[in-house]
Amino acid sequence: MVDRIWLDVPYAEKDQAKAAGARWDPAAKRWYAPRKGMTALESWAAAPDVPDLLPGEDRTLGEGLFVDLVPSSCWFTNVRSCVTPRDWERLRRMITHRAGMRCEACGAAEDRDAKRWLEAHERWVYDDAARVQRLKRLICLCTDCHTVTHYGYAQVRGLEAKAFAHLVKVTGMSRAEARQHIDMAFTVWDVRSATTWTLDLSILTDAGITLKRPPSAEKRPGVAAATLAAERGAQRPARARTDPGEIAARIAVERGIALPRPTPASPQPAPSAPSRPIDRAVPGPRGEDPPSLLHRLFRRAKR
Secondary structure (H helix, E strand, O other), X not given: OXXXXXXXXXXXXHHHHHHOOOEEEOOOOEEEEOOOOOHHHHHHEOOOOOOOOOOOOOOOOOOOOOOOOOXXXXXXXXXXHHEOHHHHHHHHHHXXXXXXXXXXXXXXXXXXXXXXXXXXXXXXXXXXXXOEEEEEEEEEEEHHHHHHHOHHHHHHOOOXXXXXXXXXXXXXXXXXXXXXXXXXXXXXXXXXXXXXXXXXXXXXXXXXXXXXXXXXXXXXXXXXXXXXXXXXXXXXXXXXXXXXXXXXXXXXXXXXXXXXXXXXXXXXXXXXXXXXXXXOOXXXXXXXXXXXXXXXXXXXXXO
């Protein structure tokens, strides 16, 4: 490959970098300076690459595709929200390249026409006694697999049918097995959402990644409500008729019902998170889909 003067350009700043003279290398999927001495590009000068294996990372944790719900008390305080945009670009580049530019769950490559991208997903372990949520792995997933892992978020965004079909296709589970698997994931989520967790991102700080303070537990419901409202506004065009589910979802988002304030309950053991799809059929509710995330949250709000 031709020697390049590489740059670390966050996606949100690509237009400014391009206007300042940066060029895009489609093979490396990275911006570069076409010549030395371009002072307008100095703010994007590349930092050292992130090591392929982060200190303390377990790359065997959570193999395959499964629903991996983030507790509601931790919504929108993921890795991306805790690192600077430039460091996130460095992490994203490392994660996708070490995966061979393929999804680590289904093997798919990026496809612009299909609007399928390669994205970073976090695998966590939870210390119930210490109430610590510890990052243990970063994994490369395609958009479709990432949507499955955040199944509750897919429900809120109106993507449940697509996510369910992709889960069945990739894992080979029957519909009944997939329903049981999803219900198990929500059982774990219900328990963990009652706790306020402290994030442990030491595998990043030990690799030289700069962190910024995430939103406090008191501010997370507002951040989540605003983000979900923006998502729905961007994805749902105005329609002449609005069904009751749409109304309920909008009220939940606007009033923050979807994010009940976590209570400092006594530590209690949570069911083990599914590390792989179940391998035997367990009949689900006949003729019924699992309750959506919004329905579960409405029930929690009424308690």
